[in-house]
Amino acid sequence: MAQVQHHAGGRYDEPHHKQQLSRQVAKTTTAVTLGGSLMVLSGLTLAATVIGLVLATPLLVIFSPVLVPAAITLFLIFAGLATSGGFGATASFVFYWMYRYATGKHPIGADQLDRAREKFSHAAHDVKEKAEHYGQQTHARGGAAAQGT
Numbered sequence: 001m002a003q004v005q006h007h008a009g010g011r012y013d014e015p016h017h018k019q020q021l022s023r024q025v026a027k028t029t030t031a032v033t034l035g036g037s038l039m040v041l042s043g044l045t046l047a048a049t050v051i052g053l054v055l056a057t058p059l060l061v062i063f064s065p066v067l068v069p070a071a072i073t074l075f076l077i078f079a080g081l082a083t084s085g086g087f088g089a090t091a092s093f094v095f096y097w098m099y100r101y102a103t104g105k106h107p108i109g110a111d112q113l114d115r116a117r118e119k120f121s122h123a124a125h126d127v128k129e130k131a132e133h134y135g136q137q138t139h140a141r142g143g144a145a146a147q148g149t
Contacts, residue, residue, distance in 0.1 A: 060067065098106040 097107050097109075101110055101113070
């Protein structure tokens with residue numbers, strides 16, 4: 001809570017204490033007012049939702065053969081549009097990244113891409129050398145077997 005500061009003479013610092021107390025009262029009053037207003041608004045919203053649901057339920061039951069397929073269709077349309085937009089945004093970002101990489105502007109992740117490319121290059125070179133070595137061994141065994149017959 002509020003701390004009281006003592007002077008050398010043992011008396012309280014009255015102006016500072018009053019200012020701190022009034023600030024705390026203002027904060028508490030504001031918080032209570034705002035919290036109460038939000039609680040009332042929350043209650044009104046809940047009541048309106050319940051009343052609206054009670055009034056709309058008979059209409060929903062009557063029109064459900066039409067509304068359910070329409071709701072599914074609208075959901076699929078909006079889901080498709082959202083997915084399409086997401087893929088489009090991702091593709092444009094990828095193209096932007098590739099442009100920056102190709103022009104040498106060093107975008108984020110370029111170092112990791114270069115390291116991965118070097119690893120793949122070394123692995124491909126090792127596989128090529130092993131294949132050549134294996135091919136030479138097979139050729140030498142095949143030639144020796146042909147000469148033996």
